[in-house]
Amino acid sequence: MEKLSLLARVQAKPGQEATVENFLKEALALAQLEEGTIRWYAFKINENTFGIFDTFATEDDRQAHLSGEIAKALMANADTLLSVPPVIEQLELLAVK
Numbered sequence: 459m460e461k462l463s464l465l466a467r468v469q470a471k472p473g474q475e476a477t478v479e480n481f482l483k484e485a486l487a488l489a490q491l492e493e494g495t496i497r498w499y500a501f502k503i504n505e506n507t508f509g510i511f512d513t514f515a516t517e518d519d520r521q522a523h524l525s526g527e528i529a530k531a532l533m534a535n536a537d538t539l540l541s542v543p544p545v546i547e548q549l550e551l552l553a554v555k
Contacts, residue, residue, distance in 0.1 A: 460496050460513040462520050463549045468532070470506045471541045478508055478539050481532070485510075488527045494519025506541075513551065520548065 470478040482500035489498035489512070496519075498512040510528075514520040523529070524546075536543065 459515055460551055460554050461515060462517060463511060463513045463551055464520060464523065464546060465549055466510045466544050466546045467503070468508050468510075468539075468544045469541045470508065470539060472506070474539045475506050481535070481539070482508055482510065485528045485531070488531075492523055492526060494522050513554075 468478060479502065485500065486498065489495055492498075494514055494516070496513045496515060499510065501509050501511070503509060512523060514523065532544065
């Protein structure tokens, strides 16, 4: 049962919008390999702001995702791709349909 989630917002540097969008689309393959990640969504808010929303059953699953391959790849390229550090919020889900 989904009880926990993460909401991450990232802002692409000027000229890096397409690269960030492609990175997020390609990250789906990595998310599919994570057994503890129940749902994983990448989305676009506007031309340079993107996000990820994912859900988990346990805190261990959420922490595994935070230290997983997607996070490592994003942080390894953050200085090149992002205008500000990612904003990552840890949420508790109150109701899920």
